[in-house]
Amino acid sequence: MAAGVAAWLPFARAAAIGWMPVASTPMPIPPQDKRKAQDGLIILNVSGTKFQTWRTTLERYPDTLLGSTERDFFFHEETNEYFFDRDPDIFRHILNFYRTGKLHYPRQECISAYDEELAFFGIIPEIIGDCCYEEYKDRRRENAERLQDDEEMDMSNDVTPVNLTFREYLWRAFENPHTSTLALVFYYVTGFFIAISVMANVVETVPCGTLPNRSKEVSCGDRYALAFFCLDTACVMIFTVEYLLRLIAAPSRCKFMKSVMSVIDVVAIMPYYIGLVMTDNDQVSGAFVTLRVFRVFRIFKFSRHSAGLRILGYTLKSCASELGFLLFSLTMAIIIFATVMFYAEKGSSATKFTSIPAAFWYTIVTMTTLGYGDMVPKTIVGKVFGSICSLSGVLVIALPVPVIVSNFSRIYHQSQRAEKRRAQRKTRLARIRAAKIRGTNAYMRYKQNGLLIDSLEEASKEAGQALVVKAATPPFESQHHHLLHCLEKTTNHEFVDEQTFQANCMEVSVVNKAGSRSSSLSSSPHGLGSCCSRRHKKKSSFSPPSTNNQELSTIQIRERPVSNSRASLNAKLDETVPLKCDESYITPSMVSLSAPVVTSADEDASTTTAYSQSNIVRVSAL
Amino acid sequence: MFTMNLEGLEMIAVLVVVVLFVKVLEQFGLLEAGYDDSVEDELELSAVRHRPEGLEQLEAQTRFSRKELQILYRGFKNECPSGVVNEDTFKDIYAQFFPQGDASTYAHFLFNAFDTDHNGSVSFEDFVMGLSILLRGTVQEKLIWAFNLYDINKDGYITKEEMLDIMKAIYDMMGKCTYPVLKEETPRQHVEVFFQKMDKNKDGVVTIDEFIDCCQNDENIMRSMHLFENVL
Numbered sequence: 001m002a003a004g005v006a007a008w009l010p011f012a013r014a015a016a017i018g019w020m021p022v023a024s025t026p027m028p029i030p031p032q033d034k035r036k037a038q039d040g041l042i043i044l045n046v047s048g049t050k051f052q053t054w055r056t057t058l059e060r061y062p063d064t065l066l067g068s069t070e071r072d073f074f075f076h077e078e079t080n081e082y083f084f085d086r087d088p089d090i091f092r093h094i095l096n097f098y099r100t101g102k103l104h105y106p107r108q109e110c111i112s113a114y115d116e117e118l119a120f121f122g123i124i125p126e127i128i129g130d131c132c133y134e135e136y137k138d139r140r141r142e143n144a145e146r147l148q149d150d151e152e153m154d155m156s157n158d159v160t161p162v163n164l165t166f167r168e169y170l171w172r173a174f175e176n177p178h179t180s181t182l183a184l185v186f187y188y189v190t191g192f193f194i195a196i197s198v199m200a201n202v203v204e205t206v207p208c209g210t211l212p213n214r215s216k217e218v219s220c221g222d223r224y225a226l227a228f229f230c231l232d233t234a235c236v237m238i239f240t241v242e243y244l245l246r247l248i249a250a251p252s253r254c255k256f257m258k259s260v261m262s263v264i265d266v267v268a269i270m271p272y273y274i275g276l277v278m279t280d281n282d283q284v285s286g287a288f289v290t291l292r293v294f295r296v297f298r299i300f301k302f303s304r305h306s307a308g309l310r311i312l313g314y315t316l317k318s319c320a321s322e323l324g325f326l327l328f329s330l331t332m333a334i335i336i337f338a339t340v341m342f343y344a345e346k347g348s349s350a351t352k353f354t355s356i357p358a359a360f361w362y363t364i365v366t367m368t369t370l371g372y373g374d375m376v377p378k379t380i381v382g383k384v385f386g387s388i389c390s391l392s393g394v395l396v397i398a399l400p401v402p403v404i405v406s407n408f409s410r411i412y413h414q415s416q417r418a419e420k421r422r423a424q425r426k427t428r429l430a431r432i433r434a435a436k437i438r439g440t441n442a443y444m445r446y447k448q449n450g451l452l453i454d455s456l457e458e459a460s461k462e463a464g465q466a467l468v469v470k471a472a473t474p475p476f477e478s479q480h481h482h483l484l485h486c487l488e489k490t491t492n493h494e495f496v497d498e499q500t501f502q503a504n505c506m507e508v509s510v511v512n513k514a515g516s517r518s519s520s521l522s523s524s525p526h527g528l529g530s531c532c533s534r535r536h537k538k539k540s541s542f543s544p545p546s547t548n549n550q551e552l553s554t555i556q557i558r559e560r561p562v563s564n565s566r567a568s569l570n571a572k573l574d575e576t577v578p579l580k581c582d583e584s585y586i587t588p589s590m591v592s593l594s595a596p597v598v599t600s601a602d603e604d605a606s607t608t609t610a611y612s613q614s615n616i617v618r619v620s621a622l
Numbered sequence: 623m624f625t626m627n628l629e630g631l632e633m634i635a636v637l638v639v640v641v642l643f644v645k646v647l648e649q650f651g652l653l654e655a656g657y658d659d660s661v662e663d664e665l666e667l668s669a670v671r672h673r674p675e676g677l678e679q680l681e682a683q684t685r686f687s688r689k690e691l692q693i694l695y696r697g698f699k700n701e702c703p704s705g706v707v708n709e710d711t712f713k714d715i716y717a718q719f720f721p722q723g724d725a726s727t728y729a730h731f732l733f734n735a736f737d738t739d740h741n742g743s744v745s746f747e748d749f750v751m752g753l754s755i756l757l758r759g760t761v762q763e764k765l766i767w768a769f770n771l772y773d774i775n776k777d778g779y780i781t782k783e784e785m786l787d788i789m790k791a792i793y794d795m796m797g798k799c800t801y802p803v804l805k806e807e808t809p810r811q812h813v814e815v816f817f818q819k820m821d822k823n824k825d826g827v828v829t830i831d832e833f834i835d836c837c838q839n840d841e842n843i844m845r846s847m848h849l850f851e852n853v854l
Contacts, residue, residue, distance in 0.1 A: 007696070007697025007698075007700060007701065008697060008701060008715050008719075009719070010694075010753070010757075011749070011753060012716065012719045013850050014752075014753050014756035014757050014850055015716075015732055015756065016849075016850065017756050017764055017767070017768060017847065017849075017850060018732070018735070018767075018768055018771045018772075019792060020768065020843055020846040020847060020849075021765070021768050021772075021816075021833070021837055021843055022788075022789065022792065022812070022816060023842070023843075023846065024812070024815065025842075026842045026845065026846065027842075027845075027846040027849055030849055030850065030852070039693060340631075343631060344631055344635075380635075381631050381632050381635045384635045384638065384639065385635065388638065
């Protein structure tokens with residue numbers, strides 16, 4: 001029931017008096033109005049902007065925040081109003097919903113901000129009024145597409161794994177040629193050969209002058225048959241190798257074989273093989289010629305190399321319905337006009353319009369405004385209808401084209417946006433990294449200050465003085481640092497920043513590469529700890545590289561058995577360390593949170609269990 | 623050469639050319655197309671905007687307090703910003719309370735009962751006067767109002783046909799899904815019962831005195847008249 005109509009309920013109830021004399025049975029007792037609803041004004045203070053409305057207005061929708069007792073949580077006693085720390089501009093629309101019963105979507109607002117406000121106030125967006133619903137749905141779809149693009153890109157680019165199988169590595173090289181130089185080289189080579197092959201197909205039909213013992217001109221293909229054959233063979237070999245490699249590398253072979261690009265690949269190389277197999281048989285030579293036509297499909301292989309081609313293809317696919325409509329309406333018009341022209345021109349002598357299908361050609365040529373002039377109407381009637389035909393042709397073709405164009409434009413802009421975001425990724429990542437490093441450094445400082453303050457406190461306690469703390473950090477920060485400190489104490493490991501960690505890695509790998517020290521490392525309990533502590537003033541920390549990456553850590557944990565012996569632990573570290581340290585694919589987020597292994601001498605076997613446990617803890621937390 | 627006896631296709635061609643010619647003339651404004659639409663547009667502009675009498679007058683004429691009138695007017699104006707209710711809006715509003723059945727017929731009768739000056743629209747004064755009788759009036763006044771509702775042609779007599787119409791309208795509001803299932807004769811039977819009770823002199827019509835007398839003697843009816851007094 002619409003909100004405003006609730007105000008008419010008293011009227012409807014009063015009008016029920018009209019039924020009373022007619023009623024055959026006594027009426028039920030009416031419900032007691034316990035609260036004579038004193039219709040009071042409610043003040044809603046949204047970030048300083050005051051809105052006022054009747055209480056009954058808000059209570060029209062009791063399942064939203066404002067209409068239920070949930071708003072009591074926001075009641076501010078000092079000012080006797082309800083305070084919300086939200087956007088007042090969007091709140092205006094939400095309040096209008098209560099007043100009019102219709103939710104509108106303001107076009108200038110960001111769709112995600114609007115959705116958030118709706119979610120906060122407990123209003124489901126599906127009740128947006130018809131006037132704004134289309135716009136809302138469009139914007140929502142665009143936003144979802146953008147988020148999906150982002151995610152896909154994140155997923156595809158974030159995964160910079162190290163321990164790929166050869167097959168996965170190959171597939172990645174094929175899909176993203178920019179990942180390694182070898183892939184890039186391969187990419188360009190195949191592109192080059194596609195171009196060569198297509199040009200050879202074209203050139204071999206060009207007339208190349210006459211042979212000495214013939215009078216007719218022969219095409220280049222016939223004249224230099226061997227050369228062209230060799231070229232063709234070379235190209236096809238490269239394409240075949242490429243196709244086979246892709247087939248091997250594909251994660252899902254069935255899906256790969258069904259994909260468009262692989263079909264194009266197959267169609268591009270099959271004619272050659274079929275030609276090899278078939279002999280110069282007269283019966284099949286016609287089919288052989290057809291096969292040569294298919295060689296031109298090699299040009300479609302360029303779509304792997306050109307994003308624009310892919311966009312075009314995608315556009316055509318997404319505009320399939322408009323194209324279908326265009327085709328259908330054209331066909332209708334062609335049939336109509338061909339019939340008319342045929343009967344119009346039937347009277348005139350020596351007319352080219354011999355049948356309706358013959359008139360199809362004229363109609364198509366006229367409607368697409370080509371006008372070859374090989375078929376022209378001669379009667380006046382024919383000319384009248386012919387002109388109508390050409391005019392309507394322009395209209396019929398012009399109408400669906402803008403739809404296709406706008407689709408293309410939308411998809412093109414999307415891909416542009418994706419490109420730009422890719423370019424911005426680097427700066428974004430750098431920014432994120434810098435923020436993380438700042439956070440870690442701030443935390444380090446906090447700990448130093450903490451130790452300092454501790455010692456100062458003790459000193460001052462002894463001296464009997466009050467401690468003046470240079471409170472430079474805001475309370476949020478200091479509480480956050482305290483939390484991190486608690487985590488450290490819980491796990492008995494410490495945070496380090498990136499440089500220290502990498503320095504440790506280098507050191508250990510250098511040490512390991514030296515080789516002779518490894519045994520001494522494993523034997524002396526202080527081994528790793530001491531070599532690291534030489535570099536740092538405080539008791540730190542050498543975090544195993546196994547926690548750099550989620551995948552890495554999962555792989556690591558699976559492979560590494562829980563061992564309690566220090567020697568084996570160190571041995572494992574030795575194995576894994578060089579592999580990981582060499583890779584610089586350390587994502588910053590992991591580094592700052594990785595709890596390093598403390599391999600100081602004070603700890604005994606319990607540490608190792610703690611270490612492996614903490615590893616497990618880390619993985620689960622991640 | 624152009625011969626005078628036109629054959630089928632030629633005739634069509636000539637027709638097409640003539641039509642095109644007419645269209646071109648229209649473009650030039652020499653032939654007015656769609657002339658009728660402009661007159662209607664003007665009427666729409668002078669839409670009815672009704673402002674009610676002052677609050678004091680209404681207070682005097684009805685039995686509502688100032689606050690109650692304010693609340694009533696706010697609800698009224700919210701739903702009908704132009705200040706008057708026409709029959710369609712009235713039907714819409716009333717239909718929202720009875721979603722299962724068809725309330726339009728009864729709403730039509732109700733509209734006529736509220737529209738005391740029979741000008742086709744219910745203004746706020748009509749609305750509030752009617753409500754004043756229904757909610758704050760004496761039993762006599764309420765009964766008179768009900769009689770007016772049943773007396774469709776306002777001739778002072780309720781005939782069986784009028785009562786049947788009203789009854790059917792009331793039963794229509796129930797809709798199809800009822801228990802027990804509504805039968806065709808149910809309204810008619812109900813009318814028979816009503817007339818047996820009300821029509822004292824058995825002349826086939828119920829006058830206002832018969833109606834009031836009979837209702838005052840019926841306990842159920844008297845009790846139900848007081849049912850909605852606390853509505854506002």
